[in-house]
Amino acid sequence: MHPMRKQRLQIVVLIVAASAIATGLIIYMLGQNANYFYTPSQVSLGEAPEGIFIRAGGMVVEGSVRRDPDSLTVDFEVTDGRAILGIRYTGILPDLFAENEAAIAAGKLDQNRVLQASEVLAKHDEKYTPPEVAEAMNAAYDAKQKRKAENL
Numbered sequence: 001m002h003p004m005r006k007q008r009l010q011i012v013v014l015i016v017a018a019s020a021i022a023t024g025l026i027i028y029m030l031g032q033n034a035n036y037f038y039t040p041s042q043v044s045l046g047e048a049p050e051g052i053f054i055r056a057g058g059m060v061v062e063g064s065v066r067r068d069p070d071s072l073t074v075d076f077e078v079t080d081g082r083a084i085l086g087i088r089y090t091g092i093l094p095d096l097f098a099e100n101e102a103a104i105a106a107g108k109l110d111q112n113r114v115l116q117a118s119e120v121l122a123k124h125d126e127k128y129t130p131p132e133v134a135e136a137m138n139a140a141y142d143a144k145q146k147r148k149a150e151n152l
Contacts, residue, residue, distance in 0.1 A: 037104075039136040040078055040085035043113060050109045056085055057104030057121075058136065065099060078103060081140025089117040096122040102134075 001009075037055045038048040048054055058078035065076040073090045087105045097103060097120060107117035 039080040040083040041080050041136070041140070043085050043109065043115075044083040048109055050111065050113075053106065053108055054115075055104055055106045056087070056115055057102065058085065060097070060099050060101055060103050062099045078105070080136040082143070086112075086114040087117050087120075088114055089120050091120075093120055094122040098122070 036048075036052075037057070040056065040058050042048055043056060048056070056078070058080040061077040061079050061084060065074065067074050071090065072092060073088065074093060075086065075088050077084045077086050079085070087107075089105065089107075101122065104121045105115055105117035106119040106121075107115050110116055
């Protein structure tokens with residue numbers, strides 16, 4: 001093989017290898033930074049992974065908000081109408097956070113299937129419900145109506 005062709009072939013192989021490595025790293029990083037949303041039903045069924053950063057949300061269960069008097073830790077529960085998910089958050093909750101209102105928490109599930117939240121988001125006005133929460137609530141309502149109709 002001519003030395004010039006050999007040098008060009010080496011450069012092409014090097015460029016292809018570098019591109020493959022860069023593509024692999026980009027795909028890996030995107031997977032690590034993905035922010036998946038799960039409903040309380042999905043978490044209770046074991047579909048949500050432990051130790052991976054996720055978002056979960058629903059309506060805050062009335063009477064479930066418990067504040068630690070000695071710290072900023074708050075424990076509360078959210079529901080999608082079918083299941084309840086416990087959430088623990090340390091920090092200042094949003095002003096619009098309230099019982100019977102939609103909320104989304106971002107964090108990691110522990111071994112007890114309690115979401116250790118690093119962020120809590122609350123709806124910003126009366127008309128807004130996060131799309132994922134609205135879909136989960138509608139599906140739960142439809143399933144409840146279907147079971148009710150079957151029992152008649």
